[in-house]
Amino acid sequence: MKSMLLPLKRYAQFDGRAGRKEYWMFQLFLFLVILVGYAGMGIGVAMESNLLTGLFGVLLGVFSLAVIVPAIAVGIRRLHDIDKSGWFLLVGLIPFVGGLVLLVFNVLPGTPGDNRFGPVPPTV
Template sequence: MNSMLIPLTRYAQFDGRASRKEFWMFYLFVMLVTVVGYIGMGIGAAMGSDVLTMLFGAIVILFILATLVPFIAVSVRRLHDTDKSGWFMLLGMIPFAGIVLLVFYVLPGTPGDNRFGPAAPAV
């Protein structure tokens, strides 16, 4: 659980490197909370409760907004771990080019030091 929350403590740190575990555990955390929120919205909609649906919708929106900067920061640090510039994040704006980002996120980091600093600490 600790490795899921590390990017929240380094929420605006765009320099350095992030290990695969740090990135993917944070991604899992964000997806789990978002899915639980959507399930709550679905339950509220199935019950016909507009209040419950809107409450869970607001929670999901606030959570996504609160984790947006930490997610961008850990993504940039993950790219740094593979010795790529953080500007590669802009590939996500091109249709189907996000697959290239996925490949970079899955690749192992460069062993030892690279131009972005020492190897990512084992989490």
């Protein structure tokens, strides 16, 4: 649980490195929160409750805005861990291929030892 919320504590820290565990646990946290939000919206739709559907929609929107900076920051730090520039995150904007390239980058193990972006990230 601690590693799921670590990127929120390092909210706008774009320097340094983030290990695979930190990155993927944060992605799992985002997935679970969004899953609960969409489940709530689905329940609202099933109950034909515009209030419940709208409430969960607004909560998801606010949550998305709140985590966009930490999500970008942990993505950049993850790229730093494999000794790539944070600008490689923009590869994700390329349709079809960009997401696959970033997936491969994020699955790769980090650089052993220090690299130009700093020391090995501590394991959480």
